[in-house]
Amino acid sequence: MEYQIMEVKEQVLADNDRIAAETRAALGQSGARLINLMGSPGAGKTSTLLQLIRRLGKDYKIGVMEADVDSDVDARAVSEAGARVIQLHTGGLCHMDADMTARGLEALGVGDLGLIFLENVGNLVCPAEFDVGADLRVMILSVPEGDDKPLKYPLMFTVSDLMLINKMDAAPVFDFDPELAAARAKALNPGIQVFPLSAKTGEGFDDLANWLKQWLEEGRKRV
Amino acid sequence: MEYQIMEVKEQVLADNDRIAAETRAALGQSGARLINLMGSPGAGKTSTLLQLIRRLGKDYKIGVMEADVDSDVDARAVSEAGARVIQLHTGGLCHMDADMTARGLEALGVGDLGLIFLENVGNLVCPAEFDVGADLRVMILSVPEGDDKPLKYPLMFTVSDLMLINKMDAAPVFDFDPELAAARAKALNPGIQVFPLSAKTGEGFDDLANWLKQWLEEGRKRV
Numbered sequence: 509m510e511y512q513i514m515e516v517k518e519q520v521l522a523d524n525d526r527i528a529a530e531t532r533a534a535l536g537q538s539g540a541r542l543i544n545l546m547g548s549p550g551a552g553k554t555s556t557l558l559q560l561i562r563r564l565g566k567d568y569k570i571g572v573m574e575a576d577v578d579s580d581v582d583a584r585a586v587s588e589a590g591a592r593v594i595q596l597h598t599g600g601l602c603h604m605d606a607d608m609t610a611r612g613l614e615a616l617g618v619g620d621l622g623l624i625f626l627e628n629v630g631n632l633v634c635p636a637e638f639d640v641g642a643d644l645r646v647m648i649l650s651v652p653e654g655d656d657k658p659l660k661y662p663l664m665f666t667v668s669d670l671m672l673i674n675k676m677d678a679a680p681v682f683d684f685d686p687e688l689a690a691a692r693a694k695a696l697n698p699g700i701q702v703f704p705l706s707a708k709t710g711e712g713f714d715d716l717a718n719w720l721k722q723w724l725e726e727g728r729k730r731v
Numbered sequence: 732m733e734y735q736i737m738e739v740k741e742q743v744l745a746d747n748d749r750i751a752a753e754t755r756a757a758l759g760q761s762g763a764r765l766i767n768l769m770g771s772p773g774a775g776k777t778s779t780l781l782q783l784i785r786r787l788g789k790d791y792k793i794g795v796m797e798a799d800v801d802s803d804v805d806a807r808a809v810s811e812a813g814a815r816v817i818q819l820h821t822g823g824l825c826h827m828d829a830d831m832t833a834r835g836l837e838a839l840g841v842g843d844l845g846l847i848f849l850e851n852v853g854n855l856v857c858p859a860e861f862d863v864g865a866d867l868r869v870m871i872l873s874v875p876e877g878d879d880k881p882l883k884y885p886l887m888f889t890v891s892d893l894m895l896i897n898k899m900d901a902a903p904v905f906d907f908d909p910e911l912a913a914a915r916a917k918a919l920n921p922g923i924q925v926f927p928l929s930a931k932t933g934e935g936f937d938d939l940a941n942w943l944k945q946w947l948e949e950g951r952k953r954v
Contacts, residue, residue: 511810513803514838516831517822580736587734599740608739615737 524638527606531613531641540571540621541727542613544640546664547648549630552674554582555707556648557625561589563717568622568724573612575604575629582627591625592616603634606641623724632657636664643727644669651675651684658692665693670701672716677706747861751829754836754864763794763844764950765836767863769887770871772853775897777805778930779871780848784812786940791845791947796835798827798852805850814848815839826857829864846947855880859887867892867946874898874907881915888916893924895939900929 535542547553554574561570570591574583575598583595594616596608604612609626618624626642628635647668649657652675658665665671671693673686690702701719705712758765770776777797784793793814797806798821806818817839819831827835832849841847849865851858870891872880875898881888888894894916896909913925924942928935 511803511806511816511818512838513806513818513820514835515822516798516819516827516834517824519834520824520831575739580734583734583736593734595734595736596739597736599738601740601743604739608743611739611742612737615735 521637524606527610528639528641531606531610532643535613535618535624535641535643538618538621539728540618540624541644541724542624542626542640542642543644543646544626544628544635544642545646545648546628546632546635546668547630547674548632548650548653551630551648551650551653552707553627553630553648554585556672556674556705557586557591557627558589559707559710559713560625560717560720561586561591563713564623564720565590567721569620571616571618571621571624573609573616573624573626575608575612575627577629586627592621598629601629602631603629603638604640605638609640632661632664636661636667644723646670646672648672648674649689651678651682651686654682655684655686655689655692658689658696662696665700666696668693668697668700670703670716670719673702673704674707676704676711677709744860747829749829750833751862751864754829754833755866758836758841758847758864758866761841761844762951763841763847764867764947765847765849765863765865766867766869767849767851767858767865768869768871769851769855769858769891770853770897771855771873771876774853774871774873774876775930776850776853776871777808779895779897779928780809780814780850781812782930782933782936783848783940783943784809784814786936787846787943788813790944792843794839794841794844794847796827796832796839796847796849798831798835798850800852809850815844821852824852825854826852826861827863828861832863855884855887859884859890866950869893869895871895871897872912874901874905874909877905878907878909878912878915881912881919885919888923889919891916891920891923893926893939893942896925896927897930899927899934900932 572591575596580595587593645668795814798819803818810816868891
């Protein structure tokens, strides 16, 4: 007997992409820009945020959505740094999707914000599959994770606009080649911008903050 | 500074439950009843379905939604047994939710069906969290998996109406105590009905088929 085959996930992703596009359009009108910050658990997403809030917080009113399985450790630190924060408990879900992000933005309140970060769930797989409506996708690869990660998690490196190589201060004690990691990411995604840095020492963050300021100003002109 | 905490997953599940309730109401009006069949990979979901189609297919027009990561091996076998089948490729998603199920039902076409099975993705965790709109939740625990599974995956045993203990023909070679497994499930869910059986030999399936016929007839009277 004959039977149909239905690609369920494609439909789920199509719905997701529609909501993400709506979010992007709404944020564009309000003047706020959303950055989706992704990376493994422990890659340094929160400490990266703290470095960026310190450098960008004077020029831009910053909001942060902290997606986490169930703690609020990160939200507290980010709130103390001066950003407006909402903690999103995902209860075991491995990623944020566009619908959850839209609800988070509504609860955060975006009208007065210039820059919003979503700190996504710590995972190199699922977050890469879901467009949340961000204007910029930033992934963090940390030195101790290894320079082979673009080979193992190609989608994450393919969808990201920026690749931050964090924990460069630990490079001497790990067998990690930043140029090889960058070359592997660029083989998947020639346009990816690579920033070696250390959220611990602050090394490299001035370059990143300048790049982001320029990107934000170009966005403003376009509005 | 203060910050809000938002339970994202609770909102996702609330949306899911609303859609599930709509599905259940719509199926109730059409006269079809939906069974959500869950269990680990290899527990014997498809061979259980084949035994049930053989016993119930004369009295009820049966439809089957085969949710699978990417193969259609199961769909072919079930289609050859005489049921109307749709294969749902979940592309890595670990469960079916109410929305995906509603789309599957629409594609399958339910107007002429009396009984519909959803063979859920092989997994003891995520499928237990999502109400798909089924009238009956059936989980399969197979002897080789061990009688400790109710302790390790309590939600699955809590939400299921029926627990099938499959591969009883293999009980002599495994250290599996079916009474202990049943007692552990009933400690979580006193109303759970337990059926020891073997989809390989057919043992125990007449009892299960009779129970299901009675359940289906009671459902018919209620409509």
